Amino acid sequence: MTPYDAPSPQAAPRNPAALMDGYGRTVTYLRLSVTDRCDLRCVYCMSEHMTFLPKVEVLTLEELDRLASAFIGLGVTKLRITGGEPLVRKGMMGLIQGLSRHLASGALEELTLTTNGTQLTQFAQGLAAAGVRRINVSLDTLKPDLFRKLTRGGDLAKVVAGIEAAQAAGLRVKLNAVALKDDNAAELPDLIRWAHGRDLDVTLIETMPMGEIEADRTDQYLSLTTLRSELESFWTLKDLPLSTGGPARYVEVAETGGRLGFITPMSHNFCEACNRVRLTCTGTLHSCLGQDDASDLRAVIRGGASDAELEDAIRLAIDGKPKGHDFLIARSSAPAVARHMSTTGG
Template sequence: MSPYDAPAVYANPPALIDGYGRNVTYLRLSVTDRCDLRCVYCMAEHMVFLPKAEVLSLEELERVASAFVALGVRKLRITGGEPLVRKGLMSLMGELSRHLRSGALDELTLTTNGTRLTELADELARVGVKRINVSLDTLKPELFRRLTRGGDIAKVLTGIDAAQAAGLAVKINAVALKNDNAAELPELVAWAHGRGLDMTLIETMPMGEVDEDRTDQFLSLADVRRDFESFWTLTDIPLTTGGPARYVRVEETGGRLGFITPLTHNFCDLCNRVRLTCTGTLHTCLGQDDATDLRAVMRAGADDAGLIDAIRQGIDGKPKGHDFHIGRGEAPAVARHMSTTGG
């Protein structure tokens, strides 16, 4: 039995509607700020990670996620850091999977760097995960090692094999980096499509202080798309997976390609998502510093109704949109790192 059982009064709760009329149906839940890689655009080389006492317990994570499901969230994505390094994660996934069986949740999924998929892909499939996102910015071993500060690409590729063998649909996410993988992006897309994998490209986002100036690495995906259209036929398709990507079909490969463009073309008008950090902080906008401390609410002894009220108050304050911009020497748009926010 779950630690969280919604009171009968919330059996058919009003939808989570923000102040701009957007229905929030998608929660990205970070289970840890820790990662076994140190990607250069994501975190500083010598990150100081959170003490255990500040991180939500598995029971707290389950309780708050279930509260969101009770309030109409239909898609739950587990993130980090790297979620698969969190001890006890599969136990949490097993608890959350009951919402799939009840029909309250449409999808339970996660984003991973792929390094532990060889060990855990079968377990993920067994608890009802149907598809996952794997972050992979290059196929070149040396470049991968440099971008991740020591990572082994062979572990990721073997993990992708294991995920596909377990029956998981895999989508590859790649951050477009002007000085590193720009020329390789067509090869990366063709490789993914050749394996039956969807692919999404992402503009680098100004979040948290890292050890380089992101201005030097920013690559507009509008420019990337124009480049692709010089040798591929890209057909816009109305696919939506609940996230911010806009998709095309690459006619020559037969595969799907998404573009996530927080700087060159924002996607705020249809935003249906919120993020909860591993410390229990609710962020309703990736590019704003809004925050609701749900950990404090739970640890102060709030009952289920109190937790749900706090969630609603946080959603009510969801901003109209983000204001990401990137400029040489400028501080990041938000101080928190993506690894802390939840990918």
């Protein structure tokens, strides 16, 4: 791969027509996966022995920049960098610094990322310098042994140090925790207390049937509707009229003073207000996380498409965005969606 040279600072060309799907929802949020690789192997996200993509199939940094900039030019105002683990991708900070030109121009309102936290001691300062103001860190447990089990070998202390480095750099940090009935369900109140005591928001997420893994997700599924009821037996949860452009429903925990989010793709469909799409590191656009829809934008740009032709391809893909996902936790021989979350982009 040739070294990445970010384009000179300038605004993405603005297209006056909103990027709207066939159901009248305006798309303003792009989640951009930059790699399918990760330095952890979380049991609900990856198979233990993953086969990763060959380099030729992965978009170059220049291609990632072009595609992201095209979406920004069509009205996307929030860009989240994802993976795999985005910070293990060589040259990643150069890409983020390049994309920050859209923050400077005002075309982009927010540039952020989701990370497992293992690389933050190295990159937190650089992220802040590039205009990143908040990040999501995936963390399901505060027990070192359980963390090692869930991540297949990860070091909890490294992640906690990364969170501290991010806060020291001025980044706002939100924890994402997947609720697992047999592993961390009993610990979640302690995780929430720990986070709120450190000025960290927390969002709980139901496990989703994506990709073949060794375990049966039906054994680990925990309804957050049930969990919320349990939390309300000893905490006061006040619903907040808050939207961050995502599917979470937020409450304030009176006893801790912190904010808690619930993402419930299984027990409560949140598709009616969906404003997001996902672009994988191979250039495949998924307009719905829970459907096998796919549009190959890599073929478009590698086929020599002009900017106008690329925009047309994006609009066509968005127009076909499904009305909603079909996630269902049930005992069956296959997951609801064949691709792994690590491939799709978390």
